[in-house]
Amino acid sequence: MSEPLIIIGNGMAAARLCEELAQRALGRYAVAVVGAEPRLAYNRVLLSSVLSSDLPAADTVLKPAAWWRDRGVTLRYGAAATAIDTAARTVTVADGKTLAFAKLVLATGSRAIHLPVGGADLAGVLTFRDMADVESITRAARRGTRVVVIGGGLLGIEAASGLARTGAKVTLVHLMDRLMERQLDARAAAMLKRAVEAKGIDVVLGMETKSFVGQHRVEAVEFKDGGSLAADMVVVAVGIRPNAEIAAAAGLAVKRGIIVDDGLSTSAADVFAIGECAEHRGVCYGLVEPANEQAQVLAARLAGRDTRYCGSVNATNLKVSGIRVFSAGDFLGAPGTESIVLADPGLGTYRKLVVAGGCLVGAVLYGDTTDAAWYLELIRAGSAIEAFREELIFGRALVERRAA
Numbered sequence: 459m460s461e462p463l464i465i466i467g468n469g470m471a472a473a474r475l476c477e478e479l480a481q482r483a484l485g486r487y488a489v490a491v492v493g494a495e496p497r498l499a500y501n502r503v504l505l506s507s508v509l510s511s512d513l514p515a516a517d518t519v520l521k522p523a524a525w526w527r528d529r530g531v532t533l534r535y536g537a538a539a540t541a542i543d544t545a546a547r548t549v550t551v552a553d554g555k556t557l558a559f560a561k562l563v564l565a566t567g568s569r570a571i572h573l574p575v576g577g578a579d580l581a582g583v584l585t586f587r588d589m590a591d592v593e594s595i596t597r598a599a600r601r602g603t604r605v606v607v608i609g610g611g612l613l614g615i616e617a618a619s620g621l622a623r624t625g626a627k628v629t630l631v632h633l634m635d636r637l638m639e640r641q642l643d644a645r646a647a648a649m650l651k652r653a654v655e656a657k658g659i660d661v662v663l664g665m666e667t668k669s670f671v672g673q674h675r676v677e678a679v680e681f682k683d684g685g686s687l688a689a690d691m692v693v694v695a696v697g698i699r700p701n702a703e704i705a706a707a708a709g710l711a712v713k714r715g716i717i718v719d720d721g722l723s724t725s726a727a728d729v730f731a732i733g734e735c736a737e738h739r740g741v742c743y744g745l746v747e748p749a750n751e752q753a754q755v756l757a758a759r760l761a762g763r764d765t766r767y768c769g770s771v772n773a774t775n776l777k778v779s780g781i782r783v784f785s786a787g788d789f790l791g792a793p794g795t796e797s798i799v800l801a802d803p804g805l806g807t808y809r810k811l812v813v814a815g816g817c818l819v820g821a822v823l824y825g826d827t828t829d830a831a832w833y834l835e836l837i838r839a840g841s842a843i844e845a846f847r848e849e850l851i852f853g854r855a856l857v858e859r860r861a862a
């Protein structure tokens with residue numbers, strides 16, 4: 459008889475886990491997915507394209523309803539799991555049902571952080587995490603709407619760019635002195651700022667938000683330096699926090715995320731966690747690839763194989779039309795590393811490769827990202843690059859031509 463396996467969360471990690479389980483252990487588990495969002499799992503990465511009207515929302519769906527049905531997966535979406543009892547092995551759902559499990563996987567992702575300032579709950583102050591957020595933003599955005607986007611990371615820039623394309627008048631405000639400081643060095647960030655400004659977006663750096671003000675809905679953003687900006691809408695994109703409360707309430711070990719070991723096991727027997735809600739070796743990843751790698755390893759383990767998850771390389775691509783940016787690994791260059799740099803301000807291209815111990819350990823590409831996948835492959839594999847170090851910065855084509 460199939461063992462009951464419950465997955466809490468119907469996001470990208472859960473969908474990938476179901477796909478992997480269907481390939482490796484079809485029929486071994488009776489899988490039920492409990493999802494808070496009232497829709498089929500979708501590709502969250504594509505929300506930026508939906509916001510910029512480049513993609514209809516329907517095209518983000520990861521698998522049609524029939525796919526789940528054909529693989530025997532029971533979908534219960536539109537109701538959150540509210541409690542876990544690890545001793546009784548049950549999950550309580552907001553619709554009042556109690557489900558029994560033999561194995562439980564937490565794939566609850568993250569939520570957007572709200573700024574802890576006055577007026578944060580005013581109408582018109584929005585976040586950018588899920589399809590409901592995109593619907594709220596697009597409902598409120600019109601030609602000429604004054605929008606302040608707070609946060610100059612990947613999500614803030616993608617939101618600002620999408621909104622600018624709708625004709626809104628967008629100001630992007632960032633606390634730090636450069637955009638995407640977690641992914642880019644100062645030089646690439648300066649190039650990015652110019653490209654964002656060329657899209658008609660005002661960029662304000664080094665500015666800390668004090669409060670949002672307005673009578674019934676937001677009318678302005680006030681800053682700690684005494685300045686302010688009029689705003690009909692504010693999009694807050696200042697970071698994410700893992701959804702780990704349900705695990706903590708059930709007594710599982712939680713720090714920032716739900717603590718897992720190399721087998722993706724939590725501190726409770728037969729309870730696992732993957733994706734953005736999991737904390738592995740002190741790291742909570744905020745990207746799809748680590749979630750996919752974790753889903754692959756967990757599916758293999760649930761199918762009886764003794765594989766391990768040893769961590770992932772962080773790699774980011776900005777998805778803004780006309781701006782190509784890629785960053786991976788140790789892009790700043792820790793002490794003891796060496797940086798190889800190639801820049802052409804005329805062409806608007808910049809490449810920085812960070813080398814340590816004869817291997818590529820980090821990369822920043824701006825303008826031309828054609829070699830991004832190859833550099834990432836070298837970083838992930840820890841390949842020795844000394845044999846072609848001279849040509850490395852010029853990309854794969856030259857290295858392969860020289861080798862032929």
Ligand SMILES: Cc1cc2nc3c(=O)[nH]c(=O)nc-3n(C[C@H](O)[C@H](O)[C@H](O)COP(=O)(O)OP(=O)(O)OC[C@H]3O[C@@H](n4cnc5c(N)ncnc54)[C@H](O)[C@@H]3O)c2cc1C
Pocket residue numbers: 466467468469470471472492493494495502503504505506537538539540565566567568586587588613616701704732733734735743744745746747749774775777
């Ligand atoms: C606009 C945007 C652009 C992005 N772009 C990129 C990119 O370019 N590259 C990249 O690698 N990553 C990107 N990301 C991040 C990427 O989407 C996430 O890393 C990925 O979705 C993580 O998958 P997950 O399954 O862990 O979490 P999620 O996809 O967030 O899924 C978690 C699901 O669990 C549900 N849930 C939470 N609590 C409960 C509960 N108690 N009961 C039931 N359900 C619950 C949530 O509602 C959610 O549906 C982007 C994210 C956003 C928002």
